Amino acid sequence: MAHASLSLEKVLTSPILDLGGGGEGIIGRIYGRQVTAIDNRQEELDEAPDGPKKLLMDAAALTFEDASFQHVTAFFSFMYMSHTVQAQAIAQAARVLRPGGTLHIWDAEISSAFPEPFLMELDVDAAGTPVHTTYGIVKEDVAQNADHFLSLCQDAQLNLADRQEHDDWFYLRLTK
Ligand SMILES: C[S@@+](CC[C@H](N)C(=O)[O-])C[C@H]1O[C@@H](n2cnc3c(N)ncnc32)[C@H](O)[C@@H]1O
Numbered sequence: 001m002a003h004a005s006l007s008l009e010k011v012l013t014s015p016i017l018d019l020g021g022g023g024e025g026i027i028g029r030i031y032g033r034q035v036t037a038i039d040n041r042q043e044e045l046d047e048a049p050d051g052p053k054k055l056l057m058d059a060a061a062l063t064f065e066d067a068s069f070q071h072v073t074a075f076f077s078f079m080y081m082s083h084t085v086q087a088q089a090i091a092q093a094a095r096v097l098r099p100g101g102t103l104h105i106w107d108a109e110i111s112s113a114f115p116e117p118f119l120m121e122l123d124v125d126a127a128g129t130p131v132h133t134t135y136g137i138v139k140e141d142v143a144q145n146a147d148h149f150l151s152l153c154q155d156a157q158l159n160l161a162d163r164q165e166h167d168d169w170f171y172l173r174l175t176k
Pocket of ligand 1: 020021022025027038039040057058059076077081
């Protein structure tokens with residue numbers, strides 16, 4: 001099983017749109033009411049801790065106006081989307097970001113998730129709150145790595161500002 005151990009600090013000071021922000025709702029746990037969490041599954045939104053504004057919405061078809069947010073985050077959410085949806089979601093993220101805004105992506109490096117599932121065990125320090133969870137998918141054609149996302153982001157006219165690679169996961173920060 002893949003494993004990620006990461007520590008997130010509360011460093012962002014402006015409104016945040018969190019893509020796929022249901023489930024453990026890690027970004028919402030850290031930033032609370034600063035966050036608008038969207039997810040396309042109501043049960044995942046219901047499961048996430050209270051605090052953020054929660055909206056049922058497809059990341060590939062955001063209904064916000066252009067330049068609405070200073071930050072967009074995606075914490076292990078893109079691994080649940082097809083490559084086509086990932087490209088649409090990144091283009092939408094770029095659209096709703098303000099000029100100078102940032103897209104933050106934490107996600108898994110995946111070589112295969114079929115026929116054997118891909119499982120990712122996470123130990124997260126969410127600004128002092130420990131969270132242990134496992135994310136998993138069973139799907140064909142989902143191989144992905146940092147270069148894959150960098151290419152999608154560059155297609156959306158976003159510029160690389162930070163790149164951190166670990167054994168099984170990576171973090172990318174891009175600016176508009
Ligand atoms: C690993 S889970 C939860 C990760 C979450 N960011 C967290 O902090 O725990 C990924 C989430 O992405 C959501 N998701 C998948 N495809 C989506 C889409 N097209 N639009 C919005 N959310 C999506 C799933 O419903 C799921 O809640």
